[in-house]
Amino acid sequence: SQQGEEDPQALSIQEGENATMNCSYKTSINNLQWYRQNSGRGLVHLILIRSNEREKHSGRLRVTLDTSKKSSSLLITASRAADTASYFCATDALHGGGSNYKLTFGKGTLLTVNP
Amino acid sequence: EPEVTQTPSHQVTQMGQEVILRCVPISNHLYFYWYRQILGQKVEFLVSFYNNEISEKSEIFDDQFSVERPDGSNFTLKIRSTKLEDSAMYFCASRLEGRDRAYFGPGTRLTVT
Numbered sequence: 001s002q003q004g005e006e007d008p009q010a011l012s013i014q015e016g017e018n019a020t021m022n023c024s025y026k027t028s029i030n031n032l033q034w035y036r037q038n039s040g041r042g043l044v045h046l047i048l049i050r051s052n053e054r055e056k057h058s059g060r061l062r063v064t065l066d067t068s069k070k071s072s073s074l075l076i077t078a079s080r081a082a083d084t085a086s087y088f089c090a091t092d093a094l095h096g097g098g099s100n101y102k103l104t105f106g107k108g109t110l111l112t113v114n115p
Numbered sequence: 116e117p118e119v120t121q122t123p124s125h126q127v128t129q130m131g132q133e134v135i136l137r138c139v140p141i142s143n144h145l146y147f148y149w150y151r152q153i154l155g156q157k158v159e160f161l162v163s164f165y166n167n168e169i170s171e172k173s174e175i176f177d178d179q180f181s182v183e184r185p186d187g188s189n190f191t192l193k194i195r196s197t198k199l200e201d202s203a204m205y206f207c208a209s210r211l212e213g214r215d216r217a218y219f220g221p222g223t224r225l226t227v228t
Contacts, residue, residue: 030214042221043158043206088158092214100170101213103148105158 005106006089012112019076021109023089024069030101031092032065032072036085037108043088046074081115117141119220121207127226128197136192136223138207147190148208148217149182151175158206164190165213197227 007022023032034046049056049065049072056063062075076083086108095102120139128134140147149161162172164182172180181193190209194201207220 033216035219040204040224043219045216045219048216090158092217094213095171100163100165101146102160102163102171103150103208103217104160105150107157 006109008109010110012114013079015079015081015113015115017079019079019111021074021087023072023106025091026070027093029091029093033090033092033103034063034074035088035090037088038085079113081113084111084113086110117218119207119209119218121220121223123223124221125224127228130199130227131196134194134197134225136205138190138220139188140190140209141218144209144211146210146213149192150206150208151203152206153203199227201225202227
């Protein structure tokens with residue numbers, strides 16, 4: 001079954017540095033979404049990139065998608081202590097017939113930004 | 116930004132009891148989902164719901180689970196006889212079209228004792 005798998009599992013950086021997280025998946029997707037989760041809290045949607053897009057930006061976030069390699073990356077520039085959280089990629093793909101799409105989450109990357 | 120809401124935020128129940136988790140999806144959305152996340156683990160798909168029926172369910176979603184959209188606004192997840200391993204955060208999500216961004220609720224933390 002297809003699945004987003006993030007790499008690394010944990011990342012610790014200093015404030016001001018850039019953080020890069022990677023996601024790999026196995027089968028064709030319609031889009032890929034990145035979410036953030038603070039410990040014990042809800043899922044915050046960060047960005048959606050469609051399968052026909054290669055790069056998207058949103059503020060300090062930059063997401064790339066390489067469908068030939070079945071991989072995506074999330075770059076957070078000029079990180080802040082407040083960026084400390086778990087980051088998940090979720091692949092969105094058709095399951096079965098009709099328009100039955102399903103999001104499948106990876107295990108996440110725990111990002112720690114040290115002040 | 117539109118919001119999905121969930122109630123209660125935290126539910127404590129005894130093993131074997133029935134629980135109903137409630138969600139109010141965004142009003143014009145057509146696709147509805149339940150996910151769960153056991154503490155420290157990844158978010159797992161439970162069930163998707165469209166056109167008043169289940170469109171897909173995972174292996175986790177066994178006969179103890181059921182979903183309902185009773186009144187056109189609420190979307191509920193019922194667990195008939197809770198087990199200790201049902202303790203998790205349960206997230207509801209909705210979206211307008213199958214390929215759109217999914218909007219997640221804040222979650223209900225279920226603790227089974």
